[in-house]
Amino acid sequence: MTQILLIYSSVHGQTRKICEYIKQKVHQADQAEHYVTLAALDDVDDLSGFDSIYIGASIRHGKHRPALYEFIQQHQVELETKPSGFFSVSLVARKPNKNTPETNAYMQAFLQKILWQPALLQTFAGNLDYQGYGVMDRHIIRFIMWITKGPTDLNTKVEYTDWQKVDDFIAKMIEA
Known part of the structure; x- marks a missing residue:
């Protein structure tokens, strides 16, 4: 049996939701x-018991969390020697010209x-x-939107995640 570690770094929960979906589908x-x-980034210390490692991380105010970069640096060897992958989750990726690794500025950065x-x-x-954000985040995200x-209406609740695209990612994970 192939042991897959799926790590998430999520602020408002969508990255975790995507990871839970991936786990269930696999x-x-x-x-x-x-x-x-499935494990939160902050809860992972040892990667040795896993055959492959995948990380999903959200963007908050235009950046991935600093802990993500620290984790990658700390586990560089394991990440390079095992099948691995990364996905980024952001509202910017809702736009057709920013929804691929090659066209997404956050992924490129x-x-x-x-x-x-x-x-x-x-x-x-x-x-x-x-409505799920705190006051500060609500206004920052509204300004960015x-x-x-x-959408800038404060009653807006929209899930932009393309679940077929997630399914395609899962198929590639399983092939690795």
């Missing part, structure tokens, strides 16, 4: 061949800051839920 597809362990070059990369659009011509 287990439904081939319970006997792959087992996914991430890749320039790290030495690890994941074999599998993807970007997923996130979730917009103004205004700049990017997104």
Whole structure:
């Protein structure tokens, strides 16, 4: 049985939701061949018991969390020697010209800051839920949405995640 570690770094929960979906789909597809362990970035110390490692991380105010970069640096060797992948989750990825690893500025900035070059990369659009944010985040995100011509009504709740795209990522994970 292949042991897959799926790590998430999530602020408002959409990245974790995507990771939970991935875990469920892998287990439904081939319970006997792959087992996914889901863990928060801050809870992972040892990667040695896993055959492959995948990380999903959200963007907050235009950046991935500093802890993500620290984790990657600390575990560089394991990430380079095992099948691995990375996906980034952001509201910017809702736009057709910013929804691939090659066209997403956050993904490109991430890749320039790290030495690890994941074999599998993807970007997923996130979730917009103004009422689920604190006051400060609500107004910052609303301002960003205004700049990017997104919804600014404070009652907006929209999930932009393309679940078929997530399914395609899962298929590639299982093939690795």
